[in-house]
Amino acid sequence: MKLYETLEQQLKKEPNFVTDNGELKKWVVLNxxxxxxxxxxxxxxxxxxxxxxxxxxxxxxxxxxxxxFVQFLEQKNYLNDSYTQFKNKVGLTIDGKxxxxxxxxxxxxxxxxxxxxxxxxxxxxxxxxxxxxxxxxQDEITQLLEPKVLTNAKRxxxxxxxxxxxxxxxxxxxKKRGLPEDTITDNLIIKGNNLLALHTLKEExxxxxxxxxxxxxxxxxxxxxxxxxxxxxxxxxxxxxxxxHTAKTLLSKDGIxxxxxxxxxxAYLKILMDEVFENRFxxxxxxxxxxxxxxxxxxxKGRFPKLKEFILMYKMPNFKGFITVxxxxxxEWDPENNIFxxxxxxxxxxxxxxxxxxxxxxxxxxxxxxxxxxxAKKISLATKLKELDFENEDExxxxxxxxxxxxxxxxxxxxxxTLVKSLDKVPKQDIAAAVSKKGVLFFYITDFNRETKQxxxxxxxxxxxxxxxxxDFWQDIKTTGAIAEEGxxxxxxxxxxEKILYRLIKMITNEGDVVLxxxxxxxxxxxxxHKMKRQYIGxxxxxxxxxxxxxxxxxxxNGDDTxxxxxxxxxxxxxxxxxxxxxxxYNQTFIEKIEEAKATEVLLQIWEQMKTKSFLNYNVDIKKxxxxxxxxxxxxxxxxxxxxxxxxxxNQLYVNLSSLxxxxxxxxxxxxxxxxxxxxxxx
Numbered sequence: 073m074k075l076y077e078t079l080e081q082q083l084k085k086e087p088n089f090v091t092d093n094g095e096l097k098k099w100v101v102l103n104x105x106x107x108x109x110x111x112x113x114x115x116x117x118x119x120x121x122x123x124x125x126x127x128x129x130x131x132x133x134x135x136x137x138x139x140x141f142v143q144f145l146e147q148k149n150y151l152n153d154s155y156t157q158f159k160n161k162v163g164l165t166i167d168g169k170x171x172x173x174x175x176x177x178x179x180x181x182x183x184x185x186x187x188x189x190x191x192x193x194x195x196x197x198x199x200x201x202x203x204x205x206x207x208x209x210q211d212e213i214t215q216l217l218e219p220k221v222l223t224n225a226k227r228x229x230x231x232x233x234x235x236x237x238x239x240x241x242x243x244x245x246x247k248k249r250g251l252p253e254d255t256i257t258d259n260l261i262i263k264g265n266n267l268l269a270l271h272t273l274k275e276e277x278x279x280x281x282x283x284x285x286x287x288x289x290x291x292x293x294x295x296x297x298x299x300x301x302x303x304x305x306x307x308x309x310x311x312x313x314x315x316x317h318t319a320k321t322l323l324s325k326d327g328i329x330x331x332x333x334x335x336x337x338x339a340y341l342k343i344l345m346d347e348v349f350e351n352r353f354x355x356x357x358x359x360x361x362x363x364x365x366x367x368x369x370x371x372x373k374g375r376f377p378k379l380k381e382f383i384l385m386y387k388m389p390n391f392k393g394f395i396t397v398x399x400x401x402x403x404e405w406d407p408e409n410n411i412f413x414x415x416x417x418x419x420x421x422x423x424x425x426x427x428x429x430x431x432x433x434x435x436x437x438x439x440x441x442x443x444x445x446x447x448a449k450k451i452s453l454a455t456k457l458k459e460l461d462f463e464n465e466d467e468x469x470x471x472x473x474x475x476x477x478x479x480x481x482x483x484x485x486x487x488x489x490t491l492v493k494s495l496d497k498v499p500k501q502d503i504a505a506a507v508s509k510k511g512v513l514f515f516y517i518t519d520f521n522r523e524t525k526q527x528x529x530x531x532x533x534x535x536x537x538x539x540x541x542x543x544d545f546w547q548d549i550k551t552t553g554a555i556a557e558e559g560x561x562x563x564x565x566x567x568x569x570e571k572i573l574y575r576l577i578k579m580i581t582n583e584g585d586v587v588l589x590x591x592x593x594x595x596x597x598x599x600x601x602h603k604m605k606r607q608y609i610g611x612x613x614x615x616x617x618x619x620x621x622x623x624x625x626x627x628x629x630n631g632d633d634t635x636x637x638x639x640x641x642x643x644x645x646x647x648x649x650x651x652x653x654x655x656x657x658y659n660q661t662f663i664e665k666i667e668e669a670k671a672t673e674v675l676l677q678i679w680e681q682m683k684t685k686s687f688l689n690y691n692v693d694i695k696k697x698x699x700x701x702x703x704x705x706x707x708x709x710x711x712x713x714x715x716x717x718x719x720x721x722x723n724q725l726y727v728n729l730s731s732l733x734x735x736x737x738x739x740x741x742x743x744x745x746x747x748x749x750x751x752x753x754x755x
Contacts, residue, residue, distance in 0.1 A: 075125060079144075082119050086111065098145060105141050116141075217271045220264070221727040221739055223656040225746040228622070229649035230629050236742070239651070239749050249584050251280050254752065259602065259648070260609045261622060264655030266590045268726055269611045270318040272655065273588075275751055277609070281322045282585035284329040285576060285597050287568055288312065308337065309344055315590065316348045322588060325390040328354065328580050332568070334381045342384055349386040357383040359572065360547040383576075394579040399539040400548035405472050408481040409534040412456040413503070415447040421477040421533070424515075432511035441505035441513065450502045450517065453479060476534035484526040488514055492529065493522065503531055546575070558635040560627040561594050561619040570635030573600035574642075581606055595621025599628050603636060603644045625650055653750075656727040656743060659720045662686050666713050672705055675712050682716070687724040 080096055083089050089097050104112040113136055116122045126141045127134040225236035243253040256276055262269045289308075316329075323329060329349070333341055338356075346353060358380045423444055427437050462468040472479065480503075491506055491514075498504065498518055506514050520529035542548065549571045556562055558570055573596055577587060583605045589597035592610035598621060601608035610621055624632075631646030638644075657664075662682055669675050683694055697704075697719070704712060727737045732747055739747075747753070 075121060076144075078119060078121050082115055082122060083112075086115060102142060102145055105138060105145070108136065108138065216723045217268065219272045219275050219729040219751065220268055221656040221729060221732055221737075221743055222272075222653050222747045222750055223740075223743045224652070224654045225742075226652050227649055228626060228629070228652060230646065233652075236651070236746055245584055249582075255280060256750070257607060259598070259607055259650035261592070261598065261625065261650055261652045262609070262611045262655070263615075263653070264611070264613065264657075264726060265660070266611045266613055267315050267318065269655060270315060270322070270590055273609065274318070274321055277586065277588075278321050279324055280586055281588045281609075282324050282327050283577065283580045284319055284323060284327070284588045284590075285332070285573065286319075286330075286589055286591045287332045287593065287596075288591045309340060312341065313344055313348065316345065319588070319590065320348060323388050324586075325388050326392065327388045328391060329386050330576055331384045332359070332381055332572075333384070335378065338382045338384070345384055345386055352387050352389070354385040354387045354391075355383075355544050357385065357544045357546060359383060359549065360545075361551050383572075395582065396578060397541055398575045398578050399541055401473070402538050402540060403548075405469055406481070406534070406537070409472075409476070409479050409537075410453045411450050411480045411482070412453045412475075413478045413480060414449040414451060416445070416478045418477050420444050421535070424533075428513050430513075433507045433513040434511065435507065437513055438505045438507050441515070442499050442501070445503045445505065445515070446499075446501050448501065448503050450480070472534075473538065476538050479534040480531050481534070482517060482520075482528040483530045483532055484528045485514075485530045486526045488516060488530050489520070489522070489527050492516055492520075542575075546572075549575075559595065559599050559624040559632055560634070561616075561624045567594050568596050570596060570600050573597050574604070574636045574639070577601060577604055577606060592621050594619055595624040598650075599624050599632070600636060602628050602648055602650070603642050608650075622652060653746070656737075656739065658724045658727050658737065659686055659722070660725040662720060663717055663725070666716050669709075669713065672709065672712060675709075675716060676701070676705075679716060682719065687721040688719050689721050692719050 083096055083101060084094075089101055091097055101112065116126055116136075117134070123134070126137050126144075128137055129135075227234045227237060239256045240258050241254050242257040245257050246253045246255050262272075316331075319329065331341065331345065342353070342356065359382070360379055361381045362379050424441060427433065427441055430437065457468065460468075460471065462471065487508075488506070491508060492498065495506065500518075502518060503515055504518055506516060508514065515531035515533075516529040517531060520527040549569055551569055555569050556567065558567070577600060581587060584607060586607045586609065587597065587601045588609045588611075590611040592598060592612040594616060595610060598608045598610040602625060612621055628644075629646055629648055632644070636642050636644070662678060665678050665681075666675065669678065679697075682688065688694070704715065707715070727739065729747065729751065731737045732739055732744060748755075
């Protein structure tokens with residue numbers, strides 16, 4: 073048996089090293105080797121041939137030859153199903169040392185984030201995850217994250233698409249919102265890799281974004297966004313961490329970030345965000361996202377059906393509190409509201425509310441309240457309902473909510489009882505008012521039981537408690553029915569109701585504040601921000617065709633009447649505009665061609681183009697690659713794609729700002745104009 077067959081057989085004894093298809097997870101083994109994993113070393117020691125090959129005897133002690141083992145895994149003869157047998161070492165070592173040993177930085181790139189970041193053509197297309205390690209030196213990482221050249225800029229309004237006319241920088245608006253006067257005030261939609269787009273935004277928007285909301289791929293395998301969201305957990309967390317760190321630099325000192333996820337990654341994500349945002353945790357809101365009905369109930373015996381998702385909220389140091397909290401009306405009548413008040417008009421109730429709203433009440437307020445309540449008579453609500461004799465429950469409930477201003481319940485209060493008992497005189501009326509030593513106005517029934525320690529005398533009007541603060545469980549937002557049609561675009565799984573964004577934006581921002589979503593998807597965040605007169609920045613890597621965010625925003629500008637449009641404080645009728653931009657692609661163009669390829673012959677044609685027109689990694693030996701084309705052809709199509717992608721220099725996925733005037737990248741005069749305007753480059 074050949075040594076590589078012996079090694080494969082031995083490693084497959086450990087289930088964690090084997091995929092569901094029975095293939096060896098070479099990337100996992102490499103990671104274990106680089107960390108001197110005891111389990112891996114133990115497996116190697118258990119086999120005489122492997123022990124002899126990969127260990128050195130030093131004065132009676134066996135020492136693991138890590139370099140030799142890793143080199144063996146990477147060499148061309150190892151494992152017929154591994155694409156790595158056909159590639160040179162791509163930045164794995166320098167002078168025989170691991171970059172970790174050289175105090176340099178290793179990046180883990182999820183395959184989807186690179187190969188499929190902009191090219192997946194069908195929703196819900198499932199692929200088994202493939203990811204690979206890229207180890208980049210510190211200076212290479214700086215280049216990778218350098219700001220990018222911008223292209224295909226255009227302004228879009230109710231009259232359609234127009235040639236780019238320059239970024240608007242409204243000095244008066246910027247003064248009002250406390251931002252530098254030369255800050256861009258346009259709404260922006262940016263297409264391109266979201267990590268690199270975030271780094272591009274840092275140049276203009278660092279410390280200026282009031283709210284970041286993202287609804288990233290959940291790592292479940294069935295997200296209908298174009299991402300392959302069946303990441304390995306560690307890969308998913310790496311994917312999230314890189315972007316969260318950069319997003320944090322964009323938040324204002326009083327800003328908030330909200331990340332929506334399900335219970336698949338919620339616990340892990342919270343730990344990650346605790347680290348990134350330095351334990352500035354604010355809330356973990358549970359949002360009811362589905363009903364207890366349908367197919368999911370078929371499995372209710374084995375596991376409780378999932379009805380909720382979470383919104384993790386983290387604040388920046390100067391956050392002072394929510395601007396307003398969007399209360400919601402209860403759907404069911406509280407049976408404790410069981411007393412009806414006769415001879416009280418809606419106008420009189422409004423006068424009582426005005427008195428209650430005063431910061432400090434006094435005896436004059438008590439006298440005014442008692443005058444309003446002088447003729448009020450309380451009767452049993454049941455008696456009143458019997459008298460009205462409604463035909464059905466719907467009719468009855470409609471009446472109850474409409475008349476909630478004159479329906480009450482009572483609550484026990486020993487302190488209020490003590491206060492009332494201390495009064496020289498209690499008015500001869502059913503309901504009266506009293507004021508505490510702290511200046512708080514209370515209403516009470518005068519015929520309460522004075523013999524009990526905590527009598528039920530405090531009056532609570534139904535109209536004051538049928539509207540509830542949602543707290544950290546939002547169960548009032550409808551997520552079925554017409555939601556899929558909101559904005560005139562469809563996305564059956566993953567699309568969020570506009571009301572979720574409406575509530576968050578209303579709670580956290582004022583008109584004109586900047587809202588960012590770097591997993592824009594079908595564009596819910598941008599659509600709601602547009603309707604609510606907030607400045608927005610949306611970043612998306614994928615093209616959703618007729619369900620794209622750009623299509624949705626065009627619908628919004630043209631007066632989309634779905635979602636929050638009819639809300640009284642929105643009343644959306646259309647208008648406004650936004651600027652569309654793209655990161656200028658370079659190697660990314662080849663990556664998209666690789667993804668779209670359906671046959672090995674096409675990939676070989678792409679390889680020929682790559683040899684002359686792309687930037688390959690500095691240590692790729694083209695001649696050696698060509699020598700092994702027959703072996704390359706024997707790989708699966710997915711691994712052929714992965715191999716070609718690895719040969720490309722990831723620092724050149726998009727054109728860096730520093731290359732704006734480099735003839736090799738052929739930036740047009742229009743691209744130079746747009747890019748210089750964005751970064752405010754005067755030359």
